Amino acid sequence: MATAVPVRIDWQAIVADPRFQALHAAKTRFLWGLMAFSILFYFLLPLGAAYAPGLFARKVFGPVNVGILFALSEFLVAWGVAFVYARRANAEFDRMSAELIRDAEKIGGRK
Amino acid sequence: MNRKHLAALGVLAAAAAVATPAFAQGAVAPQWRWLAFSVFGAIIAATMFVTYLAAKRVKSAADFYTAGGGVSGLQNGWAIAGDYLSAASFLGIAGLISIWGYDGFMYSVGWLVAYITVLLVIAEPCRNIGKYTLADILAYRNNPRATRIVGAISVITVSTFYLTAQMVGGGVLVKTLIGIDYEISVVAVGVLMLGYVLFGGMVATTWVQIIKAVLLVTASIVLVIMVWSQYGVFGDFLSNVVADPKVQARVAQILGDASKGMTPEQLGQRFLEPGLLFKAPIDQISLGMALVFGTAGLPHILMRFFTVPTAKAARVSVIWAMAIIGGFYVLTLFLGMGSAMKVGADQIRAVDPGGNMAAPLLAQALGGGADSLLGNFMLAFVAAVAFATIVAVVAGLVLAAASAMAHDLYVGVIRGEHVTPQEQVKAARIATVLVGALAIGIGIAAKGQNVAHLVALAFAVAASANFPCVLLTLYWKRCNTGGIVLGMIVGTFTAIALVLVSPNMTYPKPLKAAAQKVLDGASVRKARIDTDLAGAADDQAKAAVAKAQAALDKDVAGAKATLDRFGKDDTSLVGLEKPLFELRNPGLISIPLGFLAVIIGSLLYRDKRAEDMWDELYARQNTGILAAKAAAH
Numbered sequence A: 001m002a003t004a005v006p007v008r009i010d011w012q013a014i015v016a017d018p019r020f021q022a023l024h025a026a027k028t029r030f031l032w033g034l035m036a037f038s039i040l041f042y043f044l045l046p047l048g049a050a051y052a053p054g055l056f057a058r059k060v061f062g063p064v065n066v067g068i069l070f071a072l073s074e075f076l077v078a079w080g081v082a083f084v085y086a087r088r089a090n091a092e093f094d095r096m097s098a099e100l101i102r103d104a105e106k107i108g109g110r111k
Numbered sequence B: 001m002n003r004k005h006l007a008a009l010g011v012l013a014a015a016a017a018v019a020t021p022a023f024a025q026g027a028v029a030p031q032w033r034w035l036a037f038s039v040f041g042a043i044i045a046a047t048m049f050v051t052y053l054a055a056k057r058v059k060s061a062a063d064f065y066t067a068g069g070g071v072s073g074l075q076n077g078w079a080i081a082g083d084y085l086s087a088a089s090f091l092g093i094a095g096l097i098s099i100w101g102y103d104g105f106m107y108s109v110g111w112l113v114a115y116i117t118v119l120l121v122i123a124e125p126c127r128n129i130g131k132y133t134l135a136d137i138l139a140y141r142n143n144p145r146a147t148r149i150v151g152a153i154s155v156i157t158v159s160t161f162y163l164t165a166q167m168v169g170g171g172v173l174v175k176t177l178i179g180i181d182y183e184i185s186v187v188a189v190g191v192l193m194l195g196y197v198l199f200g201g202m203v204a205t206t207w208v209q210i211i212k213a214v215l216l217v218t219a220s221i222v223l224v225i226m227v228w229s230q231y232g233v234f235g236d237f238l239s240n241v242v243a244d245p246k247v248q249a250r251v252a253q254i255l256g257d258a259s260k261g262m263t264p265e266q267l268g269q270r271f272l273e274p275g276l277l278f279k280a281p282i283d284q285i286s287l288g289m290a291l292v293f294g295t296a297g298l299p300h301i302l303m304r305f306f307t308v309p310t311a312k313a314a315r316v317s318v319i320w321a322m323a324i325i326g327g328f329y330v331l332t333l334f335l336g337m338g339s340a341m342k343v344g345a346d347q348i349r350a351v352d353p354g355g356n357m358a359a360p361l362l363a364q365a366l367g368g369g370a371d372s373l374l375g376n377f378m379l380a381f382v383a384a385v386a387f388a389t390i391v392a393v394v395a396g397l398v399l400a401a402a403s404a405m406a407h408d409l410y411v412g413v414i415r416g417e418h419v420t421p422q423e424q425v426k427a428a429r430i431a432t433v434l435v436g437a438l439a440i441g442i443g444i445a446a447k448g449q450n451v452a453h454l455v456a457l458a459f460a461v462a463a464s465a466n467f468p469c470v471l472l473t474l475y476w477k478r479c480n481t482g483g484i485v486l487g488m489i490v491g492t493f494t495a496i497a498l499v500l501v502s503p504n505m506t507y508p509k510p511l512k513a514a515a516q517k518v519l520d521g522a523s524v525r526k527a528r529i530d531t532d533l534a535g536a537a538d539d540q541a542k543a544a545v546a547k548a549q550a551a552l553d554k555d556v557a558g559a560k561a562t563l564d565r566f567g568k569d570d571t572s573l574v575g576l577e578k579p580l581f582e583l584r585n586p587g588l589i590s591i592p593l594g595f596l597a598v599i600i601g602s603l604l605y606r607d608k609r610a611e612d613m614w615d616e617l618y619a620r621q622n623t624g625i626l627a628a629k630a631a632a633h
Helices: A011-016 A018-051 A053-057 A066-103 B002-018 B030-057 B061-069 B073-084 B087-100 B102-129 B134-139 B144-178 B182-231 B235-243 B245-259 B264-270 B281-297 B299-307 B311-342 B345-351 B358-367 B373-414 B421-445 B452-475 B481-500 B508-535 B539-566 B587-604 B608-612 B614-623 B627-632
Strands: A059-061
Touching: A011 A018, A011 B614, A018 A053, A018 A066, A018 B102, A018 B281, A018 B614, A053 A066, A066 B102, A066 B311, A066 B614, B030 B144, B030 B182, B030 B373, B061 B182, B061 B299, B061 B373, B061 B421, B073 B182, B073 B299, B073 B311, B073 B373, B087 B102, B087 B144, B087 B311, B087 B345, B087 B358, B087 B373, B102 B134, B102 B281, B102 B299, B102 B311, B102 B452, B102 B614, B102 B627, B134 B144, B134 B299, B134 B373, B134 B452, B144 B182, B144 B299, B144 B373, B144 B421, B144 B452, B144 B481, B182 B235, B182 B311, B182 B358, B182 B373, B182 B421, B235 B264, B235 B311, B245 B264, B245 B311, B245 B345, B281 B299, B281 B452, B281 B587, B299 B311, B299 B373, B299 B452, B311 B345, B311 B358, B345 B358, B358 B373, B373 B421, B452 B481, B452 B587, B452 B614, B481 B587, B508 B539, B608 B614
Parallel strands: none
Antiparallel strands: none
């Protein structure tokens, strides 16, 4: 299992294959976009706590204030990102890469 | 053969845990200690049984390092949670919340958000191209010798920092909880962990982590339900927090003079607002960066992704881990604030100034207090879960460090991959014993040291060295051996160097000055106490004077101890009188520097192999070609 997998694959041809290019483009945009959003959203919490303490202290209902709701929203957003990613990956990326895996040895014309 | 050794280890561990000659006073009172040992014994027996079953399945190096890739996504998710929720996060965050309110809860968020990075850009590519270790990923298209050496050194460094914090924290924790001697608990943790890893490899380690995570989550849910039944669920719960006299007194204590003129409700409400603990926002941001990027570079977390068969299973495992870890941190809000009401910050801090005893004391109080069977059973259960937590985290760390030593350095570099399968397993086991002995040795040597910042340092090194190297070799075509070597060196050294000159270190001069001030002011305080005593009319006034006298005696004794401890020593470990660098966590500086070093190193170095192999790596990390094939056969 470790070293010798007895297949010859033309990696250049796979990378050049339009299906790989489509997978790559879709993944890149989606993943890095989600990543940037998540990180920005996360850092709003310490930034807000430090520079907008008045806003965080504002009561929404009963003793519940903006700060507590915002901290809880961080959990919901993290789970939401995981859910959105999983749905897209299960529905789309897995199918696209399954095709490439199936045809890996044929792409580029080598056997 | 295995079975006999395993039994011997079990007996040894049990003996170390039970035959304790000197009991100090712990949170569990002596007459209830049998209860703690029964729960400990039950957990140890269950994990030993799992190890016995696992030992039969560990035949190859792949079994030992990665459970043969046969762990399911759900199992791995629980194991990741078990690997990640260390005693520091279990007891530490509940403690921070109980003492500092909102800021403690805010602190917990970063530990979950970190998994977004792991999920989106690290877990699946690593599963697709990796084998056993972090260095396997780095060596894929680069010079294997050079990248394995720097990769393994970094893995061992990060794991050792983390390990030291766990061993010392664990020793102190067990001592505080049940009063077992520090050295004995360090040895017990070390021997138990060695038993799991040595005989059961990753199979047993995985199951120990799963069992621990299930116990931890169960304990937390039970406690939170009990808290809710007493104080209400969300809005009602928080109203009770605001109205609680203990919470109000704590806030008044933190704010000092600033609390004058605030109504009790305002004081209670202040507990739910930011700013009681964290004063320097930039520190929070720096720590946040270390968490969010460092988790993805922690070797023992990365290693968990090699235990599942496919990228899809890796994805499933991160999602489960996020659900478990996030759910747990939400519960800590109720555990922390619940113990702030039920137990009170004063009492929590009296047992442990850092607040680590908040959850155990809450368990005892909810069960009916220090004299009740249920209260002590619950305390014993939480103590045993804390103990299982330390053992499970330590097992994962030792396995990661041992795999770097055996697989990367010995098999990869020294033997140039020319080893038989039997030799590989043997090397893995020898490395495990070495790392385990090292962990016990460091744990005992570091007794009494302040190691809390070592976990943050482990994250900082992982974020500044491992993360840039792994990310760029996976996603940037031009990245090569030169970049990996420079990035690892610069990332590791800047992170460590910045911590060595940071406020985390102990600076004797200001401490000694403060102690001297206390001693100088003692006579004035004494004079005031004498006047008060002369004028004290009733018993109440006399009691107040006696209290002031006791506080004075305590301050003077503390100041004298500080002066004695440092003697003529005026400087920190690296010879500084005051910090050169003001951030407690170096991430803000060292992470960008790590990335920069990988980029500069790659641009300055020509490496044809790295570029030729790019298409192969990039196609494989994106699609899982060959990885899925290897798993299917």
